[in-house]
Amino acid sequence: MTPSTQQALTNLLRANSMTPDTLDGPTLTQLFLSQMRISLYGGKSSIPMLPTFCKPFGTLAEGVPVAVAEVDDQEVRVCLVTFSGGQAQCGQRASFPVPGREYPAPLDDLLYAVAELIQPLLDTAKALALCLPFPVDYDGKGDGAILRFPGTMTVTDFVGQPVLAALRAQLEERGCPLPPMTLVSEPDAVLLAAGVQHPGQSRYVGLTWGSGLDLGFAAPGSIVLRRRGIAGDLTLFDGGFSQAQCVPFGQVDFSKDRDSYAPGEDLYLKMVSTDYLGEVYRLVMIKAAEAKLLSFGCSRDVLSLRWLGLDTLVEFLEDPEKGGTLAHFCREPEDREVGLAVGQAVLDRAARLLCANLAAVLQFVGAGRDPKAPACVGLHGAAFAFPPVKAALEHWVQADLRESRGLSLTLWQGEHMLPTGAAAAALYQG
Secondary structure, X not given: OOHHHHHHHHHHHHHOOOOHHHOXXXXXXXXXXXXXXXXXXXXXXXXXXXXXXXXXXXXXXXXXXXXXXXXXXXEEEEEEEEEXXXXXXXXXXXXXXXXXXXOOEEHHHHHHHHHHHHHHHOOOOOEEEEEEXXXXXXXXXXXXXXXXXXXXXXXXXXXXXXXXXXXXHHHHHOOOOOXXXXXXXXXXXXXXXXXXXXXXXXXXXXXXXXXXXXXXXXXXXXXXXXOOOOOOOEEEEEOOHHHOOOOOOOHHHHHHHHOOOOOOOXXXXXXXXXXXXXXXXXXXXXXXXXXXXXXXXXXXXXXXXXXXXXXXXXXXXXXXXXXXXXXXXXXXXXXXXXXXXXHHXXXXXXXXXXXXXXXXXXXXXXXXXXXXXXXXEEEXXXXXXXXXXXXXXXXXXXXXXXXXXXXXXXXXXXXXXXXXXXXXXXXXXX
16 A cells, blocks of 8 residues: 555544544543433433442352343343352253344234233243343332434334333233243343353453444442432442443434434444444445545445445455455555444444443443453443454454453453343342
8 A cells, every 4th residue: 555545544534533533432431431421410421320229249049041132223031040069050041033123013913912922931930031132221119111222223112111010911911920020131131141151350340242232330329419318338330322422423423323223322332333334334435435545446345335235234344355345345455454444444344433432331340440350341332242242343443451451451342142131130129
């Protein structure tokens, strides 16, 4: 790459908040922290900071079966979980496409699917856990109402509706046994699963990264000043970070946001979600074509794209010469060099934003300060199924959080983390 091309590419990446000077980690961390603290005292904030009133630790009763239902923007999944020797055994699995994804549906339809799948497990189960990735307003009495659904779903009649009460009504209509129920958020389930699968660490945080993004952590309930009377005991929190707005939007992000499901909302999510990373890359490559950084043939091919998925980008990054569509577009060495640089910059930006977010949570809960007692961050989500995406996060955790900021943390990714953590939550509450 010639010096002039390199400078033009750097300018393009800077305009899209993909260079070190536009992604200062400590500054971004302070922005996240300020939004978190404003939320706690009831000010207007884009980060809701939701106390779940669930215990972060307890006793795992051996051999007690727990029916677990997981709901996300793709599927409803159920299984029966028992613990033996401190490890989870997951069986009797079933799944169904989630209502509200391919067609509009009321909340009752979604819970009908949960009830339909979980009914066969209730003759055996002694507890039931419902694990959700959506932000929930927990009532402090063991239930809560979903605050919103992601833009990929169209669900109605959910506002103010206690989820477990509605599910209980569905099960009562079927004449099912009604075991004790627990409502648990996805990132908190990941946190609890990390504690079960990788015990002995000083503090735990749960990170979910896929079509959505969130972090779960434990803190005293009394820090929530916007609600009176919350006890000071440790409770699990769901940060609700997908809604964060405190991020440096770039040139292409505005055009992407303008045509999205909710212009001006969920800005952080639109920079890091696996649903958007391929599109971010496509839009930056269009700008590269307009800046004449690509050959005529590559520019023509890039401009012909109407949508690009993350899987196509990852295929190219893993094999630049034979990796599918983009490798075909970037046949010339100069085009390939630009295409690879842009692809890595897109992933690095997402990883650095996540590191800033993670550092804010670690600082907030006072974790990661002691090298002899590192914090453990549980990982779960579709993003970690893509090796270049996971590698980008691991690189910036090392370079930014460990080496630059001196934080001590380990990353943990186990199997069946959601059902394991959700079942543990149900047993801890009992």
